[in-house]
Amino acid sequence: MAVDPDADERGSTETEIMEATYRALCKHGYSGLSISRIADEFEKSKSSLYYHYDSKDDLLVAFLTFAVDRFEASVATERSDDPMADLEGVIERLLPLRPTDEQRQIQALLVDLRSQAVTDERFRERFADIDERLVTTLTEVIERGIERGTFNEVDATRVAEHVLAVLNGAMVARATTDREAAVAAARVSLSSYLDTVLRR
Amino acid sequence: MAVDPDADERGSTETEIMEATYRALCKHGYSGLSISRIADEFEKSKSSLYYHYDSKDDLLVAFLTFAVDRFEASVATERSDDPMADLEGVIERLLPLRPTDEQRQIQALLVDLRSQAVTDERFRERFADIDERLVTTLTEVIERGIERGTFNEVDATRVAEHVLAVLNGAMVARATTDREAAVAAARVSLSSYLDTVLRR
DNA sequence: GTCTATAGAAAGATAGAC
DNA sequence: GTCTATCTTTCTATAGAC
Numbered sequence: 001m002a003v004d005p006d007a008d009e010r011g012s013t014e015t016e017i018m019e020a021t022y023r024a025l026c027k028h029g030y031s032g033l034s035i036s037r038i039a040d041e042f043e044k045s046k047s048s049l050y051y052h053y054d055s056k057d058d059l060l061v062a063f064l065t066f067a068v069d070r071f072e073a074s075v076a077t078e079r080s081d082d083p084m085a086d087l088e089g090v091i092e093r094l095l096p097l098r099p100t101d102e103q104r105q106i107q108a109l110l111v112d113l114r115s116q117a118v119t120d121e122r123f124r125e126r127f128a129d130i131d132e133r134l135v136t137t138l139t140e141v142i143e144r145g146i147e148r149g150t151f152n153e154v155d156a157t158r159v160a161e162h163v164l165a166v167l168n169g170a171m172v173a174r175a176t177t178d179r180e181a182a183v184a185a186a187r188v189s190l191s192s193y194l195d196t197v198l199r200r
Numbered sequence: 201m202a203v204d205p206d207a208d209e210r211g212s213t214e215t216e217i218m219e220a221t222y223r224a225l226c227k228h229g230y231s232g233l234s235i236s237r238i239a240d241e242f243e244k245s246k247s248s249l250y251y252h253y254d255s256k257d258d259l260l261v262a263f264l265t266f267a268v269d270r271f272e273a274s275v276a277t278e279r280s281d282d283p284m285a286d287l288e289g290v291i292e293r294l295l296p297l298r299p300t301d302e303q304r305q306i307q308a309l310l311v312d313l314r315s316q317a318v319t320d321e322r323f324r325e326r327f328a329d330i331d332e333r334l335v336t337t338l339t340e341v342i343e344r345g346i347e348r349g350t351f352n353e354v355d356a357t358r359v360a361e362h363v364l365a366v367l368n369g370a371m372v373a374r375a376t377t378d379r380e381a382a383v384a385a386a387r388v389s390l391s392s393y394l395d396t397v398l399r400r
Numbered sequence: 401g402t403c404t405a406t407a408g409a410a411a412g413a414t415a416g417a418c
Numbered sequence: 419g420t421c422t423a424t425c426t427t428t429c430t431a432t433a434g435a436c
Contacts, residue, residue, distance in 0.1 A: 013401080029319035031231035035430060047432080048402050056430065108318045115315030117376035118308045119229035128377035135382070161382050162366065162389035169369030176317035177328035182335070182361050189362035193393060213419080235412060247414080248420050256412065403436075411428065418421075 014052055017042060018066040021059065026105055030112050035059075061122060064113065068126055071110060077137055083145030087163075087194060090138060094167045095174075095187060104174070111175040131168075135160045142198070151198040159197060166190045214252055217242060218266040221259065226305055230312050235259075261322060264313065268326055271310060277337055283345030287363075287394060290338060294367045295374075295387060304374070311375040331368075335360045342398070351398040359397060366390045 020042035021033075028037055035056050039046035053059035075093050080086055096103055117123035138160035145151030170186040173179055220242035221233075228237055235256050239246035253259035275293050280286055296303055317323035338360035345351030370386040373379055 027319075029316065031233075031316065032319070033231075034428080036428075044401090045403060047404080050431065051401060112315050112318045114372070114376050115312050116229065116231065118312045119232070124377060128379055131373060131377055131379055131382065158385045158389045161385035162393070164382070165369030165373065165386040165390075166362065166365045167369065168372055169365035169367065172314070172368055172372055173331060173365065176314050177324060177331055179328055179331055182331065182364070185358045185361035186365040189358045190365075193362070193397075196396065197393075234410080236410075244419085245421055247422080250413065251419060401436105403434100405433085405435105407430105407432075409429080409431100412426085414425075415423085416421100417423105418419105 013044070013048075014062075016044075017049060017052060017059070018063055021063045022067070022109070025063075025109055025112065030116055033060075064123065064126055067109065067113060068130060071106065072130070072133065074106070075134070077141075079141070079144075083141050083148065083150060084194070084198070086141045086144075087138070088191070090134075090141070091163070091167065091187070091190065094134075095170050095183065097184065097187060099174075107171055108175040111172050131164060134164055134167075138163055145198060150200070152200045154197060159194075163190065163194070213244070213248075214262075216244075217249060217252060217259070218263055221263045222267070222309070225309055225312065230316055264323065264326055267309065267313060268330060271306065272330070272333065274306070275334070277341075279341070279344075283341050283348065283350060284394070284398070286341045286344075287338070288391070290334075290341070291363070291367065291387070291390065294334075295370050295383065297384065297387065299374075307371055308375040311372055331364060334364055334367075338363055345398060350400070352400045354397060359394075363390065363394070 017038070021038050023041040024033055024037045027041075028034075035049060036046060038059075039049060042049070049059065053062060075090070077086065077090055077093075080089075099107070113123065114127050117127045135157065139156045142151060142154070142156040142159055146153055146156065166186055167190075170183045173186075174183050217238070221238050223241040224233055224237045227241075228234075235249060236246060238259075239249060242249070249259065253262060275290070277286065277290055277293075280289075299307070313323065314327050317327045335357065339356045342351060342354070342356040342359055346353055346356065366386055367390075370383045373386075374383050
């Protein structure tokens with residue numbers, strides 16, 4: 001997507017269509033999404049969607065890329081000289097304690113999109129890729145901590161998978177229930193777990 | 201559902217419809233589910249569905265109850281005199297190391313159904329209820345361990361929420377990616393976490 | 401590139417015979 | 419209770435003018 005310099009341009013028709021799709025998904029969910037409903041969120045006409053995308057399927061695949069790119073950009077991690085702070089930084093970005101309405105919306109949308117991976121191989125590959133990248137990021141931070149001697153010599157990948165599972169589980173809980181206290185409890189417990197297991 | 205003695209009867213038309221809906225959901229996912237596709241999995245005709253249920257929506261609400269009841273029955277926990285074994289028992293039922301194809305299907309279906317909770321209040325309440333019950337079960341087991349003096353005096357609810365988040369996160373990963381090793385890693389890490397935190 | 405109009409298929413739902 | 423036939427609405431997608 002970032003290959004074409006115009007692709008990310010604000011106001012390009014393709015971007016407007018992606019934004020309209022985003023709004024339609026938030027309102028109706030994936031199972032209630034239709035071309036007409038996307039057009040309802042779009043300034044131009046329904047048939048103009050078909051000028052830019054060959055089919056609904058084609059549009060949805062493009063949206064998947066769009067949404068995944070945005071998500072990964074929003075989680076992008078800067079490394080500091082404090083691995084524990086880096087870890088907490090990733091956790092806060094993936095599961096903010098006080099999410100804005102927009103953060104809530106994005107995560108709800110991702111949970112909804114992700115469920116399509118149950119029956120659609122293309123979605124499956126994308127979300128496997130996301131998880132793989134996140135585990136890689138987490139593993140690298142943990143290994144840096146081990147190298148610097150501030151962390152215990154744990155199995156970094158195993159701990160990273162544990163952290164990711166907690167984050168994904170809490171993210172799903174937040175998007176699909178009103179058990180906000182559960183999210184807080186999971187986050188607190190996760191921090192104390194990392195403190196116990198990593199800090200020497 | 202268990203109020204009416206005939207409701208659970210094998211071979212009752214309502215049960216056949218629920219089974220047909222189950223198969224249609226496995227094949228097409230929630231977003232691809234239609235009355236015609238349910239009828240395709242059903243011995244009788246499409247219009248007979250409307251004799252038993254007023255609308256697609258009505259049928260789906262009934263199916264939600266059916267599926268949740270089956271899930272909760274499959275997770276039902278017997279208590280022993282070994283709290284750690286009870287805990288591992290719940291974990292193994294919710295996230296089996298070697299799931300059968302049927303267990304895989306049920307969990308994939310639950311992940312798919314759950315995503316409807318993002319935009320449908322009725323689904324939201326159901327899944328909040330499921331999580332609440334599971335946390336209660338886990339909390340009780342942990343508190344029993346504390347009372348017996350075999351567990352440390354931890355915040356039982358907090359640990360229970362942590363465990364549930366790992367289980368839900370790994371369940372979603374299993375249903376939406378092919379990262380089976382991630383599930384194994386999360387389970388191993390979860391066990392060692394419980395051992396570290398609980399065992400005195 | 402965007403529009404209006406519409407084709408053609410599939411959706412949810414009902415009528416009326418048996 | 420179940421059937422076939424059919425209605426209406428909604429859906430995806432295209433034709434053709436501008």
